[in-house]
Amino acid sequence: MSKILVIAEHLDGKLNGATARAVSAASAAKPEAIDVIVLSDAPDSIAAEAAQIDGVRKVLTVARAENAHALAAVLAPQIARAAAGYTHVFAPSTTFGKDLAPRVAALLGVSQVSDVMTVEGSHSFKRPIYAGNAIVTVEVDAASTVVATIRTASWPAAASNGSAPVEALSVDAALPSHTRFVNLQQGKSDRPDLQGAPKVVSGGRGVGSKENFEIIYKFADKIGAAVGASRAAVDAGYVPNEMQVGQTGKIIAPELYIAVGISGAIQHLTGIKDAGTIVAINKDGEAPIFEIADIGLVGDLFKILPELEAAIGQ
Amino acid sequence: MKILVGYKRVVDYNVRIQVKPDGTGVVTDGVKLSANPFDDIALEEALRLREKGVAEEVIVVGIGPADLTAHLRNGLAMGANRAIHVQTADAVSPLTAARTFLKLIEKEQPGLVILGKQAIDDDANQTGQMLAGLWDRPQATFASKVEIAGGKATVTREVDAGLETIEADLPAVITTDLRLNEPRFIKLPDIMKAKAKPIDVIELASLGVDAADHIKTTHYAAPPKRSKGVMVKDAAELVAALKQKGLL
Ligand SMILES: Cc1cc2nc3c(=O)[nH]c(=O)nc-3n(C[C@H](O)[C@H](O)[C@H](O)COP(=O)(O)OP(=O)(O)OC[C@H]3O[C@@H](n4cnc5c(N)ncnc54)[C@H](O)[C@@H]3O)c2cc1C
Ligand SMILES: Nc1ncnc2c1ncn2[C@@H]1O[C@H](COP(=O)(O)O)[C@@H](O)[C@H]1O
Numbered sequence: 001m002s003k004i005l006v007i008a009e010h011l012d013g014k015l016n017g018a019t020a021r022a023v024s025a026a027s028a029a030k031p032e033a034i035d036v037i038v039l040s041d042a043p044d045s046i047a048a049e050a051a052q053i054d055g056v057r058k059v060l061t062v063a064r065a066e067n068a069h070a071l072a073a074v075l076a077p078q079i080a081r082a083a084a085g086y087t088h089v090f091a092p093s094t095t096f097g098k099d100l101a102p103r104v105a106a107l108l109g110v111s112q113v114s115d116v117m118t119v120e121g122s123h124s125f126k127r128p129i130y131a132g133n134a135i136v137t138v139e140v141d142a143a144s145t146v147v148a149t150i151r152t153a154s155w156p157a158a159a160s161n162g163s164a165p166v167e168a169l170s171v172d173a174a175l176p177s178h179t180r181f182v183n184l185q186q187g188k189s190d191r192p193d194l195q196g197a198p199k200v201v202s203g204g205r206g207v208g209s210k211e212n213f214e215i216i217y218k219f220a221d222k223i224g225a226a227v228g229a230s231r232a233a234v235d236a237g238y239v240p241n242e243m244q245v246g247q248t249g250k251i252i253a254p255e256l257y258i259a260v261g262i263s264g265a266i267q268h269l270t271g272i273k274d275a276g277t278i279v280a281i282n283k284d285g286e287a288p289i290f291e292i293a294d295i296g297l298v299g300d301l302f303k304i305l306p307e308l309e310a311a312i313g314q
Numbered sequence: 315m316k317i318l319v320g321y322k323r324v325v326d327y328n329v330r331i332q333v334k335p336d337g338t339g340v341v342t343d344g345v346k347l348s349a350n351p352f353d354d355i356a357l358e359e360a361l362r363l364r365e366k367g368v369a370e371e372v373i374v375v376g377i378g379p380a381d382l383t384a385h386l387r388n389g390l391a392m393g394a395n396r397a398i399h400v401q402t403a404d405a406v407s408p409l410t411a412a413r414t415f416l417k418l419i420e421k422e423q424p425g426l427v428i429l430g431k432q433a434i435d436d437d438a439n440q441t442g443q444m445l446a447g448l449w450d451r452p453q454a455t456f457a458s459k460v461e462i463a464g465g466k467a468t469v470t471r472e473v474d475a476g477l478e479t480i481e482a483d484l485p486a487v488i489t490t491d492l493r494l495n496e497p498r499f500i501k502l503p504d505i506m507k508a509k510a511k512p513i514d515v516i517e518l519a520s521l522g523v524d525a526a527d528h529i530k531t532t533h534y535a536a537p538p539k540r541s542k543g544v545m546v547k548d549a550a551e552l553v554a555a556l557k558q559k560g561l562l
Contacts, residue, residue, distance in 0.1 A: 011475060071480065072443060073452055095473040099455045102408070102440035106447035111409040111529050114438050128537070129437050133331035134340050135535045141528035178486075179452040182468065182479040195474070199561070223562060235493065241458070242476050247434075248492055250474065256561045267327075273540070277561060279552065294543035297552050307549035312562060 002031035002122045004088040007079060007104075008038040008050050008059075009070075009096045015049040017196050018092035020157035022150040023053050026090050027158065028119035033057040037082055037169070039075050041068040044166075052160040060169040069181035072100040077173040080107035083145065087122075093149035093251075094195075105147035113138055113148040127151070131247045132270040152195065153253035153274045187240050189227075191217075194243065197226035200254040200275075202245055204268075205232035206261020206282065206301060213238045216260060219305045222312060228252070230262045246271035261301050264289025281305075315425035315484075317360040318418060319394065320411075320442075321374040322350040323385040324435040333536045340534060349388060352430025355490040358497040359460060360428050361393045368462045371395045373422065377406050377414050383513060390508035391500045397511070402518035402525070408436070410518075410525045412444035417521045419449060424485060426467070431456050431489040442489035452482030455489040 004026040009016040019036065026034045036050045036059045043061035050059045060082065066074050079100070083089050089104060091097035093115045105112040118126040123140045125148065140146045194200065201223070203216040213233075220227045228245040229238065245252060247267040253274035260281045262268060269292060272278060280293035283300050290296040297304060325331065326346040333340050349357075360372040374389035376382045377400040386397040400414050415427065432439035446453035454460075454469035458477070461468045462484070471478045472491045518525060546552045556562040 072455075073446065076447055095456060095471075098439050099443060099453070099473075102443035103447035103453065105440070106409065106412060106444035109409075111407050111527065112438070112440050113529060114440060124532075130325070130331040130340065130435060131437065132537055134333045135537050136531045137533040137535075139530045139532050144528045176450070176452075178483040179454075180481045182481055184473075184476060184478045186476040231492070240476065241472050241493065242474060247437075248431075256556070266330075273537070277556075277559060278540070278543075279556070290545070291542055292540040294540075295552060295555050296543065296545045297548070298545070299548075304549055308553060311549050311553040 002029055002087040003033045003035070003085065004029060004031045004090055005083055005086040006034060006036045007089065007091040007097065007100065008036050008046060009092055009094060010038065010040065010046045013042065013045050015046050016092070016094070016096070017157055018094050018097070018152045019050060020053050020160070021152045021155040022090045022092045023055055023158040024155040025116055025119060025150040026088070027055045029088065029122045031088070031122070035060055037062065037079065039067045039078060041065050047166045051164040051166055052162050054159045054162045056162055056164040058164050059166045061166060062169050062171055066175050070096055070100070071179050071181060072103045073179040074175050075100055076103035076107055077175065078171045079104045081171040081173045082169060083108060086145070088146040088148065091149050093151045097149045101147055101149050108145050108147060110144045110147055113140065113146065115151040116148050117151050117154040131266055132273060133266070151251065153251045187242050191220065192224070192226040194226045194228055194250055195252060198254050199223055199225035199256045200228050200252060201225045201258045201260065202228035202230065202262060203233055203238070203260050204230035204262030205236060207233060207238060210238045215302065215305050219309060222309050225256070225258070230268050259289055259293070260305070262289055263287045264292065315369045316371045316373060316422055317363060317369045318415070318422060318424040318427045319353070319357045319360050319372060319374050319389070320415070320429035321353045321357060321376050321386065321389045322430070322433050323347050323376065323378060323382060324350045324433055327351055327434055333534050337533045337535060347385070349385065350430050350433050352432060352490050352492070354497040355492065355494050356428040356430055357389055357392055357394060358495045359490060362495065363462060369425070373398060373424070375400065375415065375418060377402065377411055377518065379403055386513055387508050388500060390511040391504045392498065393504070395511065397513040399513055399515045400518050400521065401515055404525065405527070407527045407529065408438045408440035409444055410523060410527065411441045412448055413523045414518060414521060415441070415445045416448050417523060426462070426485060427487045429487065429489050431491055442487050446487040449487070452486040453489070454480055454482050454486060456491045457488050458491050458493045460488060460494065
């Protein structure tokens with residue numbers, strides 16, 4: 001029987017929602033037990049949140065000053081130690097998990113299954129390759145530890161009705177000092193989080209400038225949506241990098257995605273394939289985005305967005 | 315200082331990938347192949363560090379089949395001093411690639427290894443992190459800015475929350491994100507000059523790398539298609555359609 005260790009992601013003392021999605025994927029493998037591990041300098045409040053995730057047997061905490069920041073070189077040796085006795089190690093496929101999990105896998109001497117979309121069996125998974133243009137089924141040898149990252153857009157977050165016990169774990173691993181955290185520049189925004197929001201409005205190169213992007217923010221606020229962007233919009237400096245949606249940005253699955261002034265390049269579409277309803281607003285009726293949009297509207301965004309606001313009313 | 319650069323050949327990013335009807339793979343016959351875009355960025359960054367005097371030698375590395383030579387010549391034409399071709403006819407997993415790089419590191423003793431953050435064929439995003447783990451050295455993944463001074467790298471990383479800066483003692487592994495730089499174009503005279511630059515060919519089997527792959531791909535499928543939807547004629551119709559779906 002399988003035992004799965006899920007690595008908790010957290011920032012500023014709060015558990016990241018991606019963790020509960022990784023637990024969902026773990027549950028799909030029908031294991032005997034799912035444990036969550038929290039590595040932090042102050043893990044208690046994070047562990048308390050993780051303990052509520054449905055399906056979790058227990059939460060393990062590793063409290064060390066060195067764990068104040070999520071440096072893969074520091075965390076990986078501890079997780080590799082803690083992984084003894086587990087058949088699987090799962091992490092969310094966020095920049096945190098992508099950075100950390102392969103280093104853990106290497107220490108365990110195994111390859112990794114990246115971006116798990118579906119669990120077909122305890123050792124069989126589906127994952128995307130070629131920017132999602134092909135989906136492969138992979139089988140991991142029964143004898144080796146399965147290290148996997150979980151494509152968060154493919155999994156709902158497990159509910160929070162649980163109350164698993166929290167256990168402190170001391171791992172005896174020598175930690176390197178060759179890698180040091182300097183700082184994190186966080187985008188500060190009162191808008192919903194791009195990765196978890198049910199509605200997202202994204203702007204592309206068609207928006208034209210940083211100043212013009214106000215029209216996107218204004219419309220998003222009107223409908224309570226998070227704001228995203230194409231890579232072209234980020235590269236042109238209209239918005240910061242953490243807003244990028246797509247193959248090399250965030251992969252999201254909102255109920256409603258509204259693409260404004262975005263042409264619909266493959267690398268952008270990869271990021272929104274799982275959205276419930278895709279709306280495209282573009283002045284070019286031939287834009288590829290209309291091939292996949294559920295609802296399309298051809299026209300000038302600077303005219304249409306104010307009209308939409310007026311039509312929505314209140 | 316020497317810099318080793320990962321230089322993988324992949325299906326060009328503009329090609330529309332087709333899955334073979336029998337599910338055994340994707341169509342690669344007659345399809346345009348190019349350097350992995352992230353590896354062009356890795357090479358560009360290495361060349362800039364050499365131009366700044368931080369590094370003396372830039373070595374591009376390709377692990378793959380016998381016909382990789384022309385691809386590695388492109389890396390030489392872009393400006394690398396020499397190339398290493400680790401030859402194998404088998405598919406190379408990220409773990410095998412990482413173990414292979416480790417062998418080359420033992421031989422070449424580079425101060426820096428720059429790889430792409432992901433290869434756009436397998437989209438694995440693993441090799442650099444694995445290499446750094448096996449080597450027991452720092453990793454700075456998803457780099458959008460790199461500064462080297464005083465035996466350490468200060469790297470800005472693109473993370474979900476924003477931009478993180480870390481400091482790493484050299485030697486270290488850096489993986490590139492798209493915004494790190496814009497790779498230069500190869501000029502015709504450089505293609506001629508590249509013909510004289512050396513390419514070392516090494517058999518993967520001769521390196522003593524454990525190339526066993528414990529993950530097997532058993533089936534390839536096309537992704538579920540999103541069907542073309544409806545067009546509405548104005549803002550009022552759009553709002554009505556969204557209200558009907560309960561989305562507004
Ligand atoms: C390896 C790799 C990875 C990549 N990763 C990503 C990624 O993660 N995310 C991503 O988005 N891209 C990514 N890209 C880039 C991608 O290929 C495209 O270049 C990019 O998505 C284009 O952005 P865009 O649609 O905003 O710009 P454009 O393609 O320039 O489209 C702008 C659109 O705006 C429309 N428009 C202009 N003015 C108006 C107006 N007034 N009203 C209405 N419409 C208007 C135009 O008709 C046009 O369709 C990647 C590329 C590579 C090579
Ligand atoms: N066969 C290979 N030859 C050269 N470089 C490679 C190879 N495989 C992986 N790499 C390097 O590792 C990076 C990440 O690859 P991956 O982990 O497969 O997504 C690539 O961008 C390359 O720099």
